[in-house]
Amino acid sequence: MTDQDKQVPAAAAAATETAPAGNGNRRKALSALAAIVVVAGAGWGAYEWLVASHYESTDNAYVQGNVIQITPQIAGTVMSIMADDTDYVKAGQPLVKLDPADARVALDQAEAALAQTVRQVRTLYLNNGSLAAQVALREADIVKARSDIGRAEDDLQRRKALSGNGAVSKEELNHAETALSNAKSALSAAQAGVTAAKEQLASNQSLTEGTSVQQHPSVLAAAAKVREAYLATQRIDIPAPVDGYVAKRTVQLGQRVAAGTPMMSVVPLNQVWVDANFKEVQLRSIRLGQPVKLTADVYGTKVEYTGKVAGLGVGTGAAFALLPAQNATGNWIKVVQRVPVRIALDGEQLKSNPLRVGLSMDAQVDVSNKDGKMLATAPRPSALSQTQVYSALDQGADAEVQRIIAANLGSKRADVGALAQPARPPRGSHAAQPANPS
Template sequence: MFDNEASGQIPAANTPVAVSAPKAADTSKRKQLFAGLAGLTLAAGLGYGAWYALVGSHHVETDNAYVAADVAQITPLVGGPVRSVEVRDTQTVTRGQVLVTLDDSDARIALASAQADLAKAERRVRGYLATDQSLAAQITAREADQTRAAASLASAQADLERARIDLERRKALAANGAVSGDELTRAQNAFANAQAAAASAKAAETQAQANRAAAVGSLTANAALTDGTTVDTNPEVASARARVEQAKLDLERTVIRAPIDGVVTRRNVQIGQRVAPGAPLMQVAPIQQAYVDANFKEGQLRKVAIGQPVELKSDLYGGSVTYHGKVVGLSGGTGSAFAMIPAQNATGNWIKVVQRLPVRIALDPAELKARPLRVGLSMTAAIDTRR
């Protein structure tokens, strides 16, 4: 019997060929790898689903967040040449620290002038009060003059009446020749003199009344300047005192101080420069009072509410440092709504763009003090909406 190979015969097509052992092992290993990969994928999917259901669905996150602060604008309240500049850019300052000093020569002169005006006003009011007393005495004197004039008028009227009776008696006797013509003439003259004296007394009384009325009017007019007031509370003195206080305030304002604690930025004032009231000199950024404005997509804000906790990370310190804060407010509109040129979607060329709304986040002061931030730095914010 011959061997197939030796005889040159070809095996039949349906004759089974044995598979090598290494090839079978590779196929088995490949199947195991695919099965393991499918298991890992399934486990990852289940893990992500569980994480999203328990954690992810209750958190919203954005990296469109930036550090901000209510920067203090340093401007002079009075004008004048700059005498000295005490700080530089990037310098840390405390509240009340001197930043800039203006030349105070004009302010000192204005204060001296206001103080002189106050002294004159006080003396003038004291004169008003003294005049009140003088006019009151004049009224008393005019009343005495009026009384005396009334008495003189009464005496003159009595003399006139006596002269009239005497004249009538003389006329009756003159008809019988009992009284001489000279005696009748003297009686007539006496009556005329008594009339003149009565008229003069009447005029004197009228003059006395007028003098008293004038004195009363003068007292009333002067009292209107001092009624219910003293030297200190008189309106003229109060006005002059207010001008003194304003001059003192203007003098104090020649020394410009820091209104808050912070870091000096954008200093643009130099010695010798003449500044006007309201001119920007520098800014002070209160980095210890910094906050974060995080711009979330409108679809992320369904469950966001004030008071919810926030975890933040800064590009400055990296992912190893986490800040903690809370939501303190949501803006009244999106950035596009308050832009200088708002988008006009009524033109017809409209493409929907997802809008973002700024959310104000307050930072933990202790963490902020330990690791200070600067205005404008990028942050990543994640809000826990479960609370």
């Protein structure tokens, strides 16, 4: 037997001796790994039960805000632009100015029409007196005609008494009869004249009854035209309705714009919110008022925002899409839908770290407290937003209307009352009218 043949059994024996030691180490390693997996699983389960189950999070969230379009209320030509993209503007600050020439011409025409209307209405009131005098005159004609009839009847009776003895000729008797007939015709004409005069007076009084010159419907209509034209002159300056930043300016100098043409937008960055699109399976525990922690990609995790759930959408994004999915036709694949959840932000945090519309956000909702409601059950108690920059545009219109009316009422004008809210007589009452002699 050679030396090589002797080494083979020796190697086999050595391998047999070391094999149990290697299997034992492997079992220990596998046992340790299994223990680690079990501990990790238990830890993960405990974390899910105690911590993760109390939160719902998503990175499908974006900053939203009011993008207020600035549009003119009247047509005109752009003369000046006082703000550009990224500029900060205050509420009431002029943004664009239009050419005032057209508005001023329209105001002049409306003022002239009001002055003419006041004078025409004055004429209606003056006609009441002249028409009443016409009635009195026609009634005097009736008295005169009746007197003429009495005299003609007496003349005819005397002539008839004398006609038997030949003292009065037949021709003279005929003349007396004709005179009586003419007197009766004159009475009928006078009575018809009184009726016509009374109808004319009543017709004119119907245009003036129960009102004054200042509050006559024709005057009020002309005054409304003046106010409309006056407002147009005030609307040539287009103000910013709120504080904010200018974006999407499209208007240019010399551009002819119509009412409602978009010229630029103003975005109030202090009133932004977050729309977080949660999966439908995440909505089970989300309630109104729950606290939310948010981070923005623009600042990273160093800046954390606090908010609260302000509302849940009433439909999924697909339901309100321009082309909604038609799941009832053709092949269908289920896709998990998402519902927008509105999250209100803290205004003080926005001042320190402002956000922009459209920025990406990560949102984490604490759903530990489920006492709140999923949907609002009461209407909003006050206006969502409002502005006062347009409320003072017509302050000078009433003064202008009163000035024109007072200038055209004449020296014997009545007291010019406030025209903004014309006083109306109580139901069933009547204003004093000219005395009717008839």
